[in-house]
Amino acid sequence: DAKTTQPPSMDCAEGRAANLPCNHSTISGNEYVYWYRQIHSQGPQYIIHGLKNNETNEMASLIITEDRKSSTLILPHATLRDTAVYYCIVKWVRDDKIIFGKGTRLHILP
């Protein structure tokens, strides 16, 4: 079973920030939080990952709570092209078995 819980779907207005939550209450100290997204039926695309500190790259920001039991992926200015299923995954970096879960379907509304 997936180690994470995500809402099945969310809406966000175009141009606004999209905040996607993820609960991972059983995360252990050496496990990272990874985010991927899948646009339609394309191959999933890596977005960002983090361990404890907040992270930012050109695609998104990742906010991890201090107790590490939850995190939020932020797309700062959502566009229609950000419509996708977003997966939050918890794993140790060298884990070879990976469980994706069902993700959050994000709809960007024009």
Place this chain on the structure above:
Amino acid sequence: EAQVTQNPRYLITVTGKKLTVTCSQNMNHEYMSWYRQDPGLGLRQIYYSMNVEVTDKGDVPEGYKVSRKEKRNFPLILESPSPNQTSLYFCASSPRTGGSYEQYFGPGTRLTVT
């Protein structure tokens, strides 16, 4: 261009006819993996390989075989396909040293078994 390629992209076949879906990566990644994706079930891992000649089962290995004779290639073999193997298949690769271990996915292979 760094990429993972899969062939074929689309395949319709009949029950029992052996088939192979190829996967190749040009990033010198140690780790490669196969997933299947079905409506309502998300992405499920079939097999993975940590390096040449090292493979292991994922969550749904039944009915599939893999081999890793070269670092760049990781073919998925269906010896006797059945209709319940109709699915969208993705191959992925990842470095296992010195990096963030994010996976790079191929474009997918849509398989229909009649």
